[in-house]
Amino acid sequence: MTESRRTDGEFETEALRHLPEVARFARSLAGNDADADDLVQDTFLTAYRQWHQYERGTACRAWLFTICRNRYYRVRERAQRQVATDDPVLESLAAAELHRSAQEGGLSDAFERSEVREAVQRAMAALPEVYREVAVLVDLHDQTYETVATILQVPVGTVRSRLFRARRLLQGSLLAFAVDAGLRPRGATPSTRGLAS
Amino acid sequence: MMEMLDCDAVMRQMWDFLDGELPLERMRALEAHIAMCERCSGHAKFERSFKAALRTAREDGADSTALGARVLAALRREGFTDPRGA
Numbered sequence: 001m002t003e004s005r006r007t008d009g010e011f012e013t014e015a016l017r018h019l020p021e022v023a024r025f026a027r028s029l030a031g032n033d034a035d036a037d038d039l040v041q042d043t044f045l046t047a048y049r050q051w052h053q054y055e056r057g058t059a060c061r062a063w064l065f066t067i068c069r070n071r072y073y074r075v076r077e078r079a080q081r082q083v084a085t086d087d088p089v090l091e092s093l094a095a096a097e098l099h100r101s102a103q104e105g106g107l108s109d110a111f112e113r114s115e116v117r118e119a120v121q122r123a124m125a126a127l128p129e130v131y132r133e134v135a136v137l138v139d140l141h142d143q144t145y146e147t148v149a150t151i152l153q154v155p156v157g158t159v160r161s162r163l164f165r166a167r168r169l170l171q172g173s174l175l176a177f178a179v180d181a182g183l184r185p186r187g188a189t190p191s192t193r194g195l196a197s
Numbered sequence: 198m199m200e201m202l203d204c205d206a207v208m209r210q211m212w213d214f215l216d217g218e219l220p221l222e223r224m225r226a227l228e229a230h231i232a233m234c235e236r237c238s239g240h241a242k243f244e245r246s247f248k249a250a251l252r253t254a255r256e257d258g259a260d261s262t263a264l265g266a267r268v269l270a271a272l273r274r275e276g277f278t279d280p281r282g283a
Contacts, residue, residue, distance in 0.1 A: 008278045019268060020261045037264055044268045048275055089209050096208040099243045108239070111246040120254040138216065139251040145218055164212055171247060 011051055014060045015044070021141065022064050028136040029072045031125065043068040059147060066151045069133065088157070091164035098171055110178040123173040131166035138163055200226040207237045215244055 022043055027036040046067050047054070054063055102108050110116050124132060137143045137151065138159075145163070149156045200222065207230050213219050214227045231237045269279065 011277070012279070016265075016268070019265050023261050023264055024255070037267065040264060041268050041271050045271055045275060048272055048277060088212075092209045092212055093205075095211070095244065096240055099240050102243065103239075108243055109246070111243070111250040117250045117253045120250055124251075124254050135251070139248065140255050145216070160213070167212070167247070170251070174247075174250070 007051065010056075011048060014056075015047055015051070015054075015064060018061045018064050019044070021061060022068055025065055025136065025141060026068055026072070028124070028140070029069065029129075029133065039068060039072055042071045046071055062143065062147045062151055065137065065141075065143075066153075069151060088160040088164045091161065091168055095164065095168050095171065098168060098175070102175055105175075105179065107175055107178055107183065110175055110183060113178070113183060115181055115183060116174050116178050119174060119177045120170075123170050123177070126173065127166055127169055131162050131169060134159055134162040135166040135170065139167075202226050202230045204230075204234060204237055207231065207234070208240065211237075211240060211244060215241070215248060 019040065023036065023040050026039040026043065027033065030036040030039050043064060047064055050067070054060065099108070102110060124135065127135065133152070134148060137148045138145070143151070145156050145159045148159045148163075152159065207214075207227055210219060210223070210227060214224060214231075217224070219227065231241050269277075273279070
């Protein structure tokens with residue numbers, strides 16, 4: 001077997017098998033199937049050209065996510081760019097406050113309701129990009145904070161602050177949806193405090 | 198001896214705890230507090246249900262067969278040799 005065939009075999013075994021996950025990640029970035037498919041193709045072509053730079057045995061999926069994200073922002077000529085300066089401790093405490101508001105509004109079980117779960121994708125899509133990409137990587141792709149920090153090329157603290165902010169925005173959006181959908185028990189005192197960002 | 202935490206400390210670290218991002222000792226301390234604290238266990242339950250709701254946004258069923266064929270075709274144009282000989 002030639003060296004190039006061996007390398008191609010490794011590429012298929014280690015990289016191409018992650019195509020479905022990269023496709024999901026690309027879709028969450030691009031927002032539509034056509035752009036996402038272009039992005040996936042671009043990602044794997046770039047990965048193939050840079051395969052000699054990939055350190056064997058390391059997290060190939062995270063490496064592909066990094067390429068995918070970099071290509072996305074390069075193609076879109078986006079600056080690197082939006083700044084999030086939220087405090088993760090404050091975000092955590094705000095989440096607790098939001099839970100208290102939900103309890104007061106009779107919505108402590110809101111996230112278990114099917115109507116609210118169906119609204120998750122829309123709420124996720126409506127998040128500002130800088131927050132959405134972190135939530136997608138952690139909550140949809142089960143990546144650790146450290147891996148996400150590597151993919152985004154930011155400190156772990158920034159991942160935490162963006163993630164916690166993203167979750168609070170999502171919770172606010174979903175709880176507001178629940179109120180609008182009339183899921184709040186009749187007669188309960190409405191409380192929207194903390195439900196908006 | 199296990200570290201004792203108050204509710205504020207638990208609330209501040211709830212997301213890190215639910216994501217399994219704390220050192221083992223701290224994970225155990227939060228777990229112990231949540232198990233015996235009604236307020237914090239209610240909050241933990243609320244946040245767990247939120248994380249479970251987010252997981253419904255995964256698109257596990259997406260068919261990537263056609264996309265895979267397209268990517269393979271593009272790679273072959275770059276010189277990639279499919280080891281399966283396809």
